[in-house]
Amino acid sequence: MSSSxxxxxxxxxxxxxxxxxxxxxxxxxTYIYQICPNTTTFSRNNSTYSTNLRTLLSSLSSPNASxxxxxxxxxxxxAPDRVxxxxxxxxxxxxxxCRRCVVFAVNDTLSRCPNEREVTLYYDECMLRYSNGxxxxxxxxxxxxxxxxxxxxxxxxxxxxxxxxxxxxxxATVASTSPRRVAAGKGNFTAFQTLYGxxxxxxDLISQDCLRCLNQIVNQLPMDKIGGRLIVPSCSSRxxxxxxxxESAVPTPPPPPxxxxxxxPPVSAPPxxxxxxxxxxxxxxxxxxxxxAILLFIAGYCFLTKRAKKAxxxxxxxxxxxITTSDSLQLDYRSIQTATADFAESNKxxxxxxxxxxxxxxxxxxxxxxxxxxxxxxxGDVEFKNEVVLVAKLQHRNLVRLLGFCLExxxxxxxxxxxxxxxxxxxxxxxxxxxQLDWSRRYKIxxxxxxxxxxxxxxxxxxIIHRDLKASNILLDGDxxxxxxxxxxxxxxxxxxxQENTSRIVGTYGYMSPEYAMHGQYxxxxxxxxxxxxxxxIISGKKNSSFYQTDGAHDLVSYAWRLWSNGTPLxxxxxxxxxxxxxxxxxxxxxxxxxxxxxxxxxxxTLSTIVLMLTSNTVTLPVPRQPGLYFPSRPEKEKDxxxxxxxxxxxxxxxSVDDASITDVYPR
Numbered sequence: 001m002s003s004s005x006x007x008x009x010x011x012x013x014x015x016x017x018x019x020x021x022x023x024x025x026x027x028x029x030t031y032i033y034q035i036c037p038n039t040t041t042f043s044r045n046n047s048t049y050s051t052n053l054r055t056l057l058s059s060l061s062s063p064n065a066s067x068x069x070x071x072x073x074x075x076x077x078x079a080p081d082r083v084x085x086x087x088x089x090x091x092x093x094x095x096x097x098c099r100r101c102v103v104f105a106v107n108d109t110l111s112r113c114p115n116e117r118e119v120t121l122y123y124d125e126c127m128l129r130y131s132n133g134x135x136x137x138x139x140x141x142x143x144x145x146x147x148x149x150x151x152x153x154x155x156x157x158x159x160x161x162x163x164x165x166x167x168x169x170x171x172a173t174v175a176s177t178s179p180r181r182v183a184a185g186k187g188n189f190t191a192f193q194t195l196y197g198x199x200x201x202x203x204d205l206i207s208q209d210c211l212r213c214l215n216q217i218v219n220q221l222p223m224d225k226i227g228g229r230l231i232v233p234s235c236s237s238r239x240x241x242x243x244x245x246x247e248s249a250v251p252t253p254p255p256p257p258x259x260x261x262x263x264x265p266p267v268s269a270p271p272x273x274x275x276x277x278x279x280x281x282x283x284x285x286x287x288x289x290x291x292x293a294i295l296l297f298i299a300g301y302c303f304l305t306k307r308a309k310k311a312x313x314x315x316x317x318x319x320x321x322x323i324t325t326s327d328s329l330q331l332d333y334r335s336i337q338t339a340t341a342d343f344a345e346s347n348k349x350x351x352x353x354x355x356x357x358x359x360x361x362x363x364x365x366x367x368x369x370x371x372x373x374x375x376x377x378x379x380g381d382v383e384f385k386n387e388v389v390l391v392a393k394l395q396h397r398n399l400v401r402l403l404g405f406c407l408e409x410x411x412x413x414x415x416x417x418x419x420x421x422x423x424x425x426x427x428x429x430x431x432x433x434x435x436q437l438d439w440s441r442r443y444k445i446x447x448x449x450x451x452x453x454x455x456x457x458x459x460x461x462x463x464i465i466h467r468d469l470k471a472s473n474i475l476l477d478g479d480x481x482x483x484x485x486x487x488x489x490x491x492x493x494x495x496x497x498x499q500e501n502t503s504r505i506v507g508t509y510g511y512m513s514p515e516y517a518m519h520g521q522y523x524x525x526x527x528x529x530x531x532x533x534x535x536x537x538i539i540s541g542k543k544n545s546s547f548y549q550t551d552g553a554h555d556l557v558s559y560a561w562r563l564w565s566n567g568t569p570l571x572x573x574x575x576x577x578x579x580x581x582x583x584x585x586x587x588x589x590x591x592x593x594x595x596x597x598x599x600x601x602x603x604x605x606t607l608s609t610i611v612l613m614l615t616s617n618t619v620t621l622p623v624p625r626q627p628g629l630y631f632p633s634r635p636e637k638e639k640d641x642x643x644x645x646x647x648x649x650x651x652x653x654x655x656s657v658d659d660a661s662i663t664d665v666y667p668r
Contacts, residue, residue, distance in 0.1 A: 029101040030124035032231070033145040036113035037459075039397050039451060040132065044115055049132070052077030056085045056130060061106040067099040070180065071203045073136055083117070085130030091182030091200050092249035093125050101126035122231050129233060139209040140233040141216055143395045149227030149240070156189075161223040163187045163195055164239055168221070171199045172214035172237075174251055176207045184250040189241070197239040198250065205234060220329070329392055331404040336360065336413055340370050359418060367418035368403055372411075388414070394464075398452030400475055400485040416485070420478050423485075425471035429543050434574060439581035441480050442538045446589060447614050448482040449474060453531060454607040456484075457524045465522060469530035470511045471537055510544040510555065514599055525601035531610070532596025535589055536560050541574030557597050557627045564594055564624070588613070594624040 042049040056076040059065070066072040070089035077083060087105070089098035105121050105128035113119040117132040122145060129135060153160045171185035181201035189195050199218070201210035213235035221237060222228040229238040238244070339360035340347050350357035355373040362368060388405050395401075406413040424445065427433045437445075449469075456464040466487065473486045513529035515521040533544050536556055544556040563571050569590045573581060592613050598604050603625065605613065613619050 029104050029126065031108070032122040032124060032147070034112050034122070035118075035120040035143040035395065036116045037118055037143075037396055037455075039455075040117040041115045042117055048077065048081040049083060049117065052081055052083045053130065056083050057106045057109070060085055060087050060128070061103045065099070065102065067095045067102070069203075070098050073204060080132070083130055083132055084135055085128070086135070086202065086204070087126055087128050088200070088202050089126040090124070090245070091180060091198070092184075092246040097125055102128065120233055127231075127233075127236075135233075137204045137206070138234075139205060139213055141213055141235075142232070142401070144217070144230060144232035146220070146222065147229045148222040148225040151226045153224055153226055157224060160189060163189055164197070164221065164223045164228075165218065167195055168197045168199060168218045168237055168239060169215065171197050172211060172218060175199045175201060175214060176211035178251055179203070181205065181210050182250050184245060184247065193241050194243075195239060195241060196243050196245070197237070198245050199235070199237045201235040202233075210235065329388070329402065329404045331406050331413075331415060333406045333408040333411055333413070335363070336370060336406055336415065338363075339368065343370075343372060360415075366403070369416045369418045371414040371416065373413070394456070394487075396452055396455045396459075398448045398482055398484060399455065400483040419475040419483055421476035421480060423472050424474040424476060424482065424538075425543070427476070428471055428538065428541055434541050434576045437480075437538075437577075439577045439586070442577070443582075443585055443589070445474070445476075445480070445482045446535055446538055447611075449484065449531065449534065450607060450611050450614060452482065452484045453527055454611055457527070457607050463524070465524060466527050466530075467516075467522060468508060468511075469527055469534060470508050471534060471543070474534075513601070515601060523601060524606070525604045528596050528604045528607065528610070529601075531607075532593045532604075533557060535593035535596065536572070539574065539586060539589055539593070540572050541576065560590060560594060561624075561627050564590065584617075588617075588621070591621050591624065594627060595622065597627040598625055599627060600625075 042053075044050050053076070056074055059074045059076070060072060065087075067089070070091060070093070071087065073084070073086035075082060075084045087102045089101060093101075101123055105123060105126060109119055109121055109128060112121065119131075120129045120143060121127065167185040167187040171183040174185075175181050175183035181203045183199055185195075185197040185199075187195045187197075199214050201213055205213065213232070214237060217230040217232060217235060217237050221230055221239065227238075227240040230236065337343065339362050340358040343356075343358055347358045347360065348356060349359045349369065355371060358370045358372065360368045360370045388402070392402055400419065401417040402414065403417060404415040406415075421427075427437050453466065453469065456466060464487075466484065468486055469484070473484065475483045475485050477483060511530040511533050513522075513526045516526045516529075533556070537544055540556065540560070542556055560569075560572050563569050569587050570578070570583060572590060573586055592605075592610060596604055596610070603622075613621060
């Protein structure tokens with residue numbers, strides 16, 4: 001009887017643990033984040049790229065894939081439709097868990113990112129990535145996601161931070177030299193709390209690139225929380241105060257010295273058992289409570305772990321409007337001073353209404369544009385927080401990338417990627433430099449700006465209205481690709497929101513839509529109006545706000561409408577490029593520009609329609625009406641004094657806004 005009772009208890013324990021394990025393994029992979037930039041797309045209807053992508057995904061999810069190593073890459077097709085992909089499973093998961101995650105991700109990507117050429121999907125157990133470019137053996141730390149546990153470190157925050165850094169950096173060193181590029185680390189925070197860390201790179205990286213990637217993201221972990229995680233395409237790092245990974249599956253460097261153990265009195269040995277049936281009863285009486293206690297402990301531990309993970313996964317560092325959510329981007333003010341030679345005048349590359357811009361070089365050699373806000377500027381904490389939170393969320397090739405910020409005392413600094421070819425207005429409105437922008441470059445700039453604004457309006461996780469789109473806020477990289485900058489005036493819209501009113505009208509006169517300038521009403525169609533003005537400026541090489549009267553027209557929009565009405569739209573073209581432009585493209589762009597500046601916002605096209613108009617000649621464009629803020633002219637003898645008074649009043653009303661935008665960046 002005693003033997004059967006003991007056997008039953010152990011069978012019950014084995015059955016419980018086995019069922020829990022099967023239940024845990026049977027769950028779908030835990031989705032974390034996706035990156036599907038809508039910059040280059042493909043058709044899913046029998047296109048070559050679509051066929052190559054399906055071939056690639058089939059190869060990565062086939063039964064012969066390298067699930068045991070947790071990593072595989074593959075390539076399908078030939079350029080320009082070649083697609084390269086890879087998967088990386090978390091270094092501690094089993095082969096079966098890895099396989100299940102990859103297969104799930106392959107099926108999931110076709111619904112989450114149905115027609116993007118570049119895709120990265122993050123799950124707790126694996127990552128899937130593919131692109132039409134070469135992504136193998138190439139370090140990439142862009143497009144990452146930061147997550148953290150909702151509970152703050154309440155005591156010894158400096159000691160905790162030091163422990164995280166030492167543990168994670170030590171693990172990073174081990175990972176960079178291991179064949180699978182993965183390592184774990186442990187450290188004792190208190191006598192009862194142990195820190196667990198896991199770092200991993202894609203194994204195609206060389207050792208130096210892996211270590212560089214891990215060191216970079218480890219230093220950006222949110223170390224004021226009891227758990228944090230940062231994932232980028234090339235590597236990942238995570239720490240918790242509970243064992244979230246299989247310790248036996250990954251190499252672990254020796255932990256730092258533990259504090260001396262607390263002495264405890266010796267435990268008395270149990271009294272010798274009785275004889276016969278009494279000993280059996282005594283054994284059962286001791287074993288059963290112990291096993292029950294173990295089961296309760298396991299169940300409680302699993303519940304708390306699952307709860308902690310849930311809190312961890314539902315809080316992203318890029319969610320919310322509080323500046324503390326971007327702590328990972330915060331830089332030390334002294335390091336920025338060093339990068340700019342203490343904001344030397346020789347490094348100054350621009351100046352705007354809210355401060356000055358300097359060129360700088362960080363310690364790792366990265367060139368940056370440092371925007372130092374003046375203490376007396378109009379951009380207060382709200383605008384500063386706005387720009388940091390907004391730009392940190394955005395990832396698009398036609399948007400300038402925020403690398404970091406500093407908020408130290410009264411100093412407020414934004415650090416952006418350095419864009420070498422200055423801003424669009426530097427070339428566009430300078431007669432000596434206009435020739436550097438031939439029509440093909442201008443047409444590419446128009447398309448790039450349209451795609452960037454489309455991303456803000458539709459394809460990012462938020463609906464964002466820029467509100468200050470103009471030539472000086474379009475930066476040009478080394479290949480003259482446009483990057484939209486200055487988001488201090490931008491606003492976030494809700495999912496069902498289409499319009500908002502404001503009594504504080506900010507922006508630049510000449511680019512503002514009539515309903516915004518007159519009534520403070522702004523929407524996505526406000527950006528469309530600004531885009532239309534910008535298109536007409538790019539075509540003509542003339543600045544709308546400094547337009548001199550031509551044929552009785554008071555501004556560039558009016559002048560473009562007059563030429564269009566007269567059937568001579570090509571007369572608008574900059575003389576520098578008129579002999580070498582694609583006339584059908586120019587006329588189509590003039591047409592699109594006039595549609596964008598319609599007085600009624602409803603009649604302006606959306607950015608998705610504009611992009612389609614620019615990329616497809618088969619789309620029929622509607623006939624434009626007279627633009628907003630168009631001032632008809634009369635012969636001098638017919639002018640009524642009220643006309644000029646009315647014009648002055650209108651101009652004064654619209655021109656009373658803050659005409660100084662945030663910053664005009666002029667890199668050298």
